[in-house]
Amino acid sequence: MSAPFSDRALKTGLGAALCHDPALIGAVAVGLMLGTIGLFGLPVDLPLLAAGFCGATLTYLVDRAWTDTPEDRVNRPERVAWVQAHTRWLAVETVVLFALGGAMLLYLEPATLLMVGALGGVAGLHVLFPGREGRSFGGVPKPISIAGVWAAGGTLLPLVEAGRPIGVGALLFFGYRGLFVLPNLLLADWADRAGDAAAGLAPWAAGWTARQVRWLATTSLLLAAMGAAVWGVAGTSPLLVGIDAIGLILMAGVVWGLDPERPRTAVLADLVVGWPLVPALVAWMIV
Numbered sequence: 001m002s003a004p005f006s007d008r009a010l011k012t013g014l015g016a017a018l019c020h021d022p023a024l025i026g027a028v029a030v031g032l033m034l035g036t037i038g039l040f041g042l043p044v045d046l047p048l049l050a051a052g053f054c055g056a057t058l059t060y061l062v063d064r065a066w067t068d069t070p071e072d073r074v075n076r077p078e079r080v081a082w083v084q085a086h087t088r089w090l091a092v093e094t095v096v097l098f099a100l101g102g103a104m105l106l107y108l109e110p111a112t113l114l115m116v117g118a119l120g121g122v123a124g125l126h127v128l129f130p131g132r133e134g135r136s137f138g139g140v141p142k143p144i145s146i147a148g149v150w151a152a153g154g155t156l157l158p159l160v161e162a163g164r165p166i167g168v169g170a171l172l173f174f175g176y177r178g179l180f181v182l183p184n185l186l187l188a189d190w191a192d193r194a195g196d197a198a199a200g201l202a203p204w205a206a207g208w209t210a211r212q213v214r215w216l217a218t219t220s221l222l223l224a225a226m227g228a229a230v231w232g233v234a235g236t237s238p239l240l241v242g243i244d245a246i247g248l249i250l251m252a253g254v255v256w257g258l259d260p261e262r263p264r265t266a267v268l269a270d271l272v273v274g275w276p277l278v279p280a281l282v283a284w285m286i287v
Helices: 014-021 021-040 045-064 070-077 077-086 086-106 109-130 142-162 170-190 193-198 209-236 238-257 263-273 279-285
Strands: none
Touching: 014 077, 014 263, 021 045, 021 209, 021 238, 021 263, 021 279, 045 077, 045 086, 045 109, 045 142, 070 077, 070 109, 070 193, 077 086, 109 142, 142 170, 170 193, 170 209, 170 238, 209 238, 238 263, 238 279
């Protein structure tokens, strides 16, 4: 029997759907938001979570299925084949996500809607203008900007929707989350360098070795670990901080223990990004 996330299992059946359908990305976004909700003691906001799931899934769905991405034919040929074989399903999924996400926006606070619009604008620019010939989102700022969108959506949106002020502590937490997410994006960008170069995207990673990218990702994790240490001393629950910081260790395991050019690495790295759900569950159990 194939391993659950072996490269072979990710080519057919449920494994392929988990790998190629962006619904997994939407679930990871929900995990990030629930992490903030649990750690900050916020009320669970179902419309926000549903809108976050739909928005994240749609962004990656448009990028993977409804825009011309010649680089994917080199970087992700299995994904291209899966998308072409499931266009009808993806069309239905797109309509449902648009309808559900749009309906959920009606229940969000005005300040949250403004932030959703800003984050959606950045994500849309990345999808529609990926940085050909080094313009726009090309270069190292691309993974940094995407990490910033993920961190803002996962940390600031729940706080804004709950009416909490965005003070220094919230901004530091936003930075901590961004440093946690960034290694995943660095690895993914580096793994895609061949197809990006063939498509004229002028990838920053073309001149980097795997070891250099791993150390860059490790630097991000070490900075996040320093933030977690300060948070553990100054925060109200060192236990939850420690559980949350386990995600940094897991991400380091992905960075150094797996080949970033294998499809299962991308799936496992995405799942690690959803780790904040675990400390949130613990927070609810001990309340």
